[in-house]
Amino acid sequence: MAGKKLKVESCNCTIIHNEVVDDVKKGMPQEETLYDLAELFKVFGDTTRIKILYALFQAEMCVCDIAALLKMNQSAISHQLKVLKQARLVKYRREGKVVYYSLDDNHIKQIFDQGLVHIKEKS
């Protein structure tokens, strides 16, 4: 309506550095990009999925193999593979009853390696 606020008053502080804020705002990536990026890292933010990906760095494996490797039940692995599939991180091929999963991305390892550098520096 007529009296609609133009600016959401969400910070109760007297903003000190308007210029900085405006400049930074212009330099921010698109909202959608930031959302997608967070979604991607969310996928990496689970030990089970990290383990699956590290396993697949080494070899193509079927669901049962992964379950045995991680000592988890088949259902849990299958659910997580679905998440990885949706994020386009793994692909699969069927051979009879068996479904083989493998990596579908060359950047994952690099991302992980950079992550490890951070961890080692800060520990």
Place this chain on the structure above:
Amino acid sequence: MAGKKLKVESCNCTIIHNEVVDDVKKGMPQEETLYDLAELFKVFGDTTRIKILYALFQAEMCVCDIAALLKMNQSAISHQLKVLKQARLVKYRREGKVVYYSLDDNHIKQIFDQGLVHIKEKS
């Protein structure tokens, strides 16, 4: 006690590729490393924190600035900055009443850039 199972029977499948599983197991990083890596990515797996980090790529900012930029209240930002601080991703300096936050890691940008490459390839 005496009858303790040596192997947890968590996968109900007949394991097909024992050799692959054993080899992969040997090549897996330490449990703790994988856990830490997942914890790091968990920090990146939130839009608000991603935004804060992207903001800090550009400039040092105080809590109020960030709150104004993201149109979120000061408390929410402060909580998230705490998470980023604990992960050693940001550092801060106090100047009177104002606390300025800035990046404490050079790898973040590279990790994010690789993430963006993945997103763009797959969209």
Place this chain on the structure above:
DNA sequence: TAAACATATGAACAATTATTCATATATTGA
């Protein structure tokens, strides 16, 4: 076609977590 097996999936549950609200702490200046 039926049995056996590998995988997928929906529902339920427990655990984690982001945000809000209220309030505490810390610093400055009057």
Place this chain on the structure above:
DNA sequence: TCAATATATGAATAATTGTTCATATGTTTA
């Protein structure tokens, strides 16, 4: 010392999510 302001934080709440269980789907072989 008191008021004002910036930031931090504990508790509560709502939403998300990982795992399990039960069961469905799909494939092979007898």
